[in-house]
Amino acid sequence: MGDDILSVGVDIGTSTTQVIFSRLRVENTANYFTIPRATIVDKEVVYKSPVHLTPLVNESLLDGDAVRALVEGDFRQAGFHPGDTGTGAVIITGESARKENSRLVLEKLSGLAGDFVVATAGPDLEAIIAGKGSGAQAYSEQRACTVMNLDIGGGTTNLALFDQGDVIAKGCLNIGGRLVRLAPDGTVLSISPPAATVARAIHLPLEVGKRAKPAQLEALTGEMAHLLEQQVGLCPQQPLLRQIETPGATPCVLPKAVQAICFSGGVADLIYRAEETDPLRYGDIGVYLGRAIRQSRLLSAFRLVEPEETIRATVVGAGTYTTTLSGSTIHYSRDVFPLKNIPVVRVSAGEQERCFQGDSSLLETKLRWFIHQSDAEYPALVLPGKKSPSYRELEKLAHSLSQAAAALLPPTAPLLLVIETDMAKALGQCVSRLAPERTVVAIDSIKAGSGDYLDLGRPLLGGMAIPVVVKTLIFG
The missing domain is CATH 3.30.420 (Nucleotidyltransferase; domain 5)
Incomplete structure (x- = not known):
């Protein structure tokens, strides 16, 4: 059993702009006696664009319309439509990342690049x-x-x-x-x-x-x-x-x-x-x-x-190495995918421990701060998790999370939980029982920090895993 994802990579550099298309093959690589595990088993570049000169209006401005026209032309040459794209990255690199209108260029490309293409820029x-x-x-x-x-x-x-x-x-x-x-x-x-x-x-x-x-x-x-x-x-x-x-x-x-x-x-x-x-x-x-x-x-x-x-x-790396997969022990109460540009709120170990004790006050304070600082409707809560928590601990954590969500998130907003350790499915099921009216998505084996953004793609392998891109938006 396997799925194929079409990935696009766009690199807008100081001197040149390039586009590639790659096909990623996802399969369950676990044996019959272990937990299923979705893995990207093959990466094949299927189209490389010519090396274009990066269009500039002047020394300090990128020509967003001309960049978009280049990328549109490469889609046509490759024989693909933006809707075919499953994942990938648009990266503004080098001195181009410091151009005055680099964010505007990303916005011009974001609608072109399919349901699940991430726009990122940052030297690291x-x-x-x-x-x-x-x-x-x-x-x-x-x-x-x-x-x-x-x-x-x-x-x-x-x-x-x-x-x-x-x-x-x-x-x-x-x-x-x-x-x-x-x-x-x-x-x-x-x-x-x-x-x-x-x-x-x-x-x-x-x-x-x-x-x-x-x-x-x-x-x-x-x-x-x-x-x-x-x-x-x-x-x-x-x-x-x-x-x-x-x-x-x-x-x-x-x-x-x-x-x-x-x-x-x-x-x-x-x-x-x-x-x-x-x-x-x-x-x-x-x-x-x-x-x-x-x-x-x-x-x-x-x-x-x-x-x-x-x-x-860089463009090959952007097209084939930016996507990771969640763990296979995941939970989602409704299919709301794809989800794009979800800001991350990282829950510290101390805040998580209070939630394990059934006290959601610190988490609510952090969520209130996020709502005050951000114009996003809801965040993804990233928790460090705990190895082998007891069922009682899971129930208390689920109660704290559902209580904080009920107090501060709109009723229609999903509760997105990203757990670094392997406990997402059990936690997600507990939260869904406590808040059956709310969409709950819980995934694990992903690391992200405050200031990052997440894209979650459509479930793969019959719902076993979700493709995830962690985005770090940095403009020097």
Whole structure:
């Protein structure tokens, strides 16, 4: 028994925009003697769009209508309709995430992308997705080693360190091939603030409107490569490294030494393959940056991993790695799916313990705060859960949850419960008995925090599991 989901990935980057379509195969992988378990067993990319130049109105504005037209064209070329889409992600990455109208662009695309496509943007999330799309995570897991993936695009370098497949560090630096744009004769057309910061630090006189000498561009990109060397632990870190961290990104602190390194993003092709002889072919410093990295210790000090994807790593990751499945011990009293953009309210361990004691006062205070702060009709309550709770404890917890919902949520609003441990079905059944008039959805094996949003797709495998995307909306 199995189901197929069509997934779409859209990556709107500093320089390029791409779309892919993937088919995800979901099956019950448990044997006859264990609890059913729904698993994504296969991922197949069925269409890759051309690499489009990201449409801009000007230096600070994305052209939302033109972006939508590109994506609509790729739907037609792929032979799919927005209604065919089951899951996926629209991700605005790099410097595009800092454009003034990035939220508006996401809104323009949200109606196009089917019932269950999530719109996300954030440097940490992009770093992880790119590391999965490049194959760095799989390499780390298969060879039981630490692999640093550096996804180098037009405006940023996303960093993700994988240890045996798990993410143990992530971050983002404002290093990229499009930070300085150049005319064919070398005249500087624009300098991004991060590039200007690096230039000042090494006393490099780059100016808009003046021709840059090759030696100056080599010095600039050489310093960028040196900053990457600092980040991966090859030499002591200097204050300049902190100055070019991307706003909103987690500082990338390495708990373990890097053993292997992988490059993805548009600049990666210029690192692995040095055929390009015209350094100004792309009208920026991308070729110079690729050469500087090739000549740095980044390639000689670590085992070098050949990526499965370079420029397409993020969009492949967005289309095939953003979706997870709930546990199979779930409960829903009515089929209300799909549900989109549900804000998360995380219940702390202390608040949950009071609920286990039958006291809902702390939970009601938190729900009241949410209602005051948010214009959403209802949240998803995320609880840490408890291993092997007694039936009496479950009843008290269910009573507290139903009491809080009755006091503060509209009668027609569903009570959405996300439990990290394996107890959702029993808890959901208890709540439904206490509040039979309210729609109750309880799922487990999903982790999310306050500030995240959830998309819940249509149930799969005869109702055994629900596809879930945890969304973190961060605009630097």
